Amino acid sequence: MQRIGVFVCHCGSNIAATVDVKKVVELVRMEPGVVWAEDYPYMCSEAGQSRIAEAIRTQKLTGVVVCSCSPRMHEATFRKCAERSGLNPYMVEIANIREHCSWIHKNTEEATEKAVILARAAIAKVNLNTPLQAGESRVTKRALVIGGGIAGIQTALDIADAGYEVDIVEKTPSIGGRMSQLDKTFPTLDCSACILTPKMVEASANEKITLYTYSEVEKVSGFVGDFTVDIRKKARSVDMSKCTGCGVCQEKCPSRKTPNEFNRGLNTRSAIYTPFAQAIPNVPVIDREHCIKFQTGKCGVCAKVCQAGAIDYEQKDEIITRKYGAIVVATGFDMIKLDKYGEYAYEQSPDVITSLELERIMNAAGPTKGHLERMSDHRPPKNIVFIQCVGSRCADERGKSYCSKICCMYTAKHAMLIRDKYPDVNVTVFYIDVRTPGKNFDEFYRRAVEEYHVNYIKGQVGKVTPQPDGTLLVHGVDLLDNHQVKIEADMVVLAAAIEPNPDVRKIATMLTASIDTNNFLTEAHPKLRPVESPTAGIFLSGVCQGPKDIPETVSQAGAAAVKVIGLLAKDKLLTNPCTAKADVLACNGCSACANVCPYGAISYEDQEVRAPGVREIRRVAVVNSALCQGCGACTVACPSGAMDLQGFSNRQMIAEVDAICR
Amino acid sequence: MQELRKRAGELLADGTVARVLAWRAGDLPYNPEPAFFETEAELEHLVYDGFCGANLSKLMIEASKLEGKTLVCLKPCDTYSFNQLVKEHRVDREKAYIIGVGCRGKLDIEKIRRQGIRGIEAVEGAELDGPEELTIRTFSGEKKCAYRDAMLERCHVCKGKEHMAYDELLGESRDTKDAERFAEVEAIERMPAKERFAYFQKELSKCIRCNACRNACPACSCRKCVFDSTKFDSEQKANVDSFEEKMFHIIRAFHVAGRCTDCGECSRVCPQGIPLHLFNRKFIKDINTFYGEYQAGTGSDEKAPLTNYTLEDAEPSVVRERG
Amino acid sequence: MYKIEKQNLTALFRKIAEGRDLYLPVESAGQVNFAAWDEEAKVSLDTTKTVKSPKDAFFPQSETLYTCKKEGKKLEVTQEALREKGFVVFGMKACDVRGVEVLDRVFLSEPVDSYYQARREHGVLVALACKEPEESCFCTAFGIDAANPVGADAEKPAGDHTMNQTGADVAVWDIADWLYWKPLTEKGEALTESVRGLLTEAGEEEVLAEQSRIRAVLKRLPYADLSLEGWGGDATKEKFDSPLWETLYRPCLGCGTCTFVCPTCQCYDIKDYRTKDGIQRYRCWDSCMYSDFTLMSAGNNRTTQLQRFRQRFMHKLVYYPANNDGLFSCTGCGRCVEKCPSSLNIVKVIKAFAKEGGARNE
């Protein structure tokens, strides 16, 4: 029989306001196995913990139940407390009477009754708990960063700086990401490329960093400290060791009609290309889908003109398998597709563009060499209308419910830059709210309004109608004046919502990292563990976790790096002891468990089994506890119940069910 | 039958097999029992006729542990069970020499009794190559009964006359299927929920928890059944209340779901005549509907439906939504 | 001797059931078992063998013994009330009556099982002669007369409620359109009195004729000549050590069918069921065929199916008679013969030993 102590936390008034904690203490005392029960205002405080420690010692407790907040919050705290007091940490169970009780129920009687039942379930479980010992697993001292944008680059640089090897896998031919497409950055207006390129060069030059560009993660197995990852290096068709980056191939390439992704399709590129001038590595790739040689077999111009002999049409995709201790996701974002927003005429008129397209137009290396002009007739616009929140803060399913966060600021930036360079252009901005929390942000926005006289109209645009004369009639509402507005514009810029890179779903699945309904990766805790995924060993950097601007991205990237470094600095990790275990006497050796194990943790051995009336060699299941992650799939596949999960055993679960249904 | 005795004798004599697992003649016309024969002399008691319904594949679990090969006589439907046991590593294929015996459907003495034929002294025509009609001598004179009308339920929905595993074949098999396999299940599905409940309540309340269904079932091959162990606090010896028998039969059917070959032994052996095959067949029907046709025991390497999945599987809410 | 026209049976049953419970063979979902009578019950007196024997009426498959209720740290124990309401078991066969006699010797000897005793005191046995004995019947081997289902000790003085109260209280015969009714004991007389209005006086002739008809059928049963020579209380060592068990047990599946349909199997297990606020201690039938039969903390004293199989037959044919004046704990009802999934049964065991010992069987 266990000697169980029950500790009921008030959590200030968080619990005590709706749960009669004294009554809980009084009632749980009657439960079998309970020899001690008390309440305290803050169990997680030092004083609270020392009460638990004291009771463990004086009452010779063999089990502890803490009725408090979610185990996701303080289970570790109380387990450590027990361990310090000489009690096996796995003899502690938490009854969640805050999140699952006091915070959601208003009626004290009901909440108290429920708290008692939850406590009883935890007590029933502890009665069947057994001390468990954590095992150890090794840590591969190498990190993988998925995505080579500013988030990925910064994370990699910081990890490398601490002396650990780090690989960046980037899907496109060059690192740089979205930031490389930007012209200027708010609120300082410094040139994006000017601040990004040195970082790119630094990453490429750092001997601890290996870049896998034009590559994708194909398969991930293993667990924290010991991931095994297959990386597909897509065939570049150019030998990286030979190419000098002279660019002749791109000049001579006869296939020139491929939409240029880097310029958001505003112009075209050759089939052999580097995305942009400062690309790293500065080695082109052949886009086989548009290459004449690959499509028809006739051409081969690039091979002929390449002095270095770097063109290799025979190159094949290559799979590289590497081991990593930690993985950082930095897959970034893209703008949403605007096909559902027909009212803005984005697909009808080339003069309705997105903000990112405007960035390219404004950029000296862009399709217009930095001249502000209409894509339809290359005439400079006279009236530009910016429409905010296209797909952001959207109530219907066409768009996103969240605020994309960066649009208010970059629109102010665009408006200001245009008015600065082309003072005779009228700029109007339709907005729902202007959101400018951030250092020097509101000052920046006010300059746009006050200094540059940008016309901000609070209201939404109902429709953009292309006129026969090539202008665009913008129908809007001015909510402050409460009247309809019609503006004859010759360029409309849409601040389209941003969304996580669509590839992230696939990657999240491979990593078994959870994502939310908007495809943003979920943090281990929204406030306290914002750069970690709930899946151990997986970290988050940049917009894959939620909308953010560059400085936020960079700081989060640094934070992720610190977490990775903290992990890689360890030689061994303690493994979760809540793993599956087979009872050889009851095992049929049927393989059902191994068939459902996602980790390949179960193998079979011929063992001699001895029991009364039995002495024979049997095929029995053996669990590798280093590989087992404790999901429990095997326990249900096993018909005889021979396979059980430590810490969540069949009898423990049944005891909880019984306690709740009593 | 003579041929089977002769062939078994040869294989015993030449040392190919160490023993023969077949059926021994009973002391009533209809009660042969599964038996091991170790000498040629014993083989004179070997019998094979319409009353040899018992599926011998499960006895191969123990036979696999013995020295040498065991000759086992398997009917077409028994070979499915045999393959499933091999797949689950419970039976060693190398330890078996299978004679695939012919089958023209197996007989159910209860079905004969139900036709008012009682006080049975002798039954003629039950042999494999016998006539279409059984002649039954009773205390009150001779009675006739069509072979087909005395067949076990499972034979009316026979999976086919092909053996799924054998070393040699002996005797002709006949197609006996004359009913739709899922017709009974569908008829119950069409009942309103209340009627379904009443139907099963009535059937299951007969259950005496004798475990005959479990112990005869080749898929229920657990060394220690959960209902005999304390692993789930689930030990049950008697249906103490109306729930326990349900729990037992639901869980039993669930544990064999995707592994059950629909051999029908559960219903054959139930002393209370509970149509236990309905549970298994319902699972088979659902598996076929939701996850594609699957037949356990064909000998393929295919993953069993419950240890497999697809990304597009039906959601459990389908049960509610179909009304 | 009385009689009642069979078309009036419902009226008889209704009358018996007034203030009492009445158990009799009832068909439900295709099977006939003893069950409580009600107006809707499909009574089946033509069934020779119910699936289960009627022993449930006295020794139910499962019964609560007492209940423990916990309030705070206080424990309250309540014994289950003993049977107080009278009941009638109608339509038991001669073999079933013998079954009760076998149970009596177990449960009514010291220490007396009060639950069983209460049921025996309040139960009235109405035994029905076997109109159609079946090929699986072998009651004659145990000296039972299916034609005259009165039980062994029907002549014992009434009013003695312990060891002497064996045998049927009323014997009945189903002959053509009539049911003949003969009270045998004081309890039987009392029951007869309560339904007297429905009965008419009758002579014995028809019954005697029916008895000789039945006895003629019994003589030509396949197992009519089954001999128990060599069995009994003295045979322990010889039978226990026989190598025959080695082959006999092999088809045994280890299920409990034979024990649960048997009228004499009396083994039970006592278990606790956790209720909302305590436990219910109940007993339920157990089977010596089960792997966890008599499981103790130190393990099990019978670890193989061979041992378990041997136990059942040794108990019926050797150990029980050794302790009960040579009475076998088998009544020849033949239920196990019909229901064993592997077609094993006690007859095959007896015959196998007889063959070995050169007795006149086979």
Add this chain to the structure above:
Amino acid sequence: MSIANESFRPKIVAFCCNWCSYAGADLAGSSRLSYPADVKIIRVPCSCRVNPMFILRAFERGADGVILCGCHPGDCHYTTGNYYTRRRMTLLFSMLDFLGVENGRTRVEWVSAAEGVKFSATMNEFVETIRALGPNVRLGDLRCRS
């Protein structure tokens, strides 16, 4: 039909996987999104840990409804656990339905760590369904009611 019996307080067991649904329930809690106190949560590492035995046991012991919550398919912390859950529970629920048990008493819902709102809404709706169905008679062990 709705709220057949105001005074009926159903017993509802909710199995929640540690990674998504339990966290979703925590979020519902910290967002103060209420649902009836009749729902009691049992934490399991993954929905695939839930054995049909647990569900039947709950009913045997007097539960009126059992709901199982896990990560959305594709988001399982253990990659594949909820795919097995999906098959197991589909078959189990279909069997219970076949036996004539009201199919509203059992449910599987996928609730992510971010879906506190969904968690609360699901529980509210489930409790409502169970209240409308009334006490579980068909699958209960009557002794637990006394």
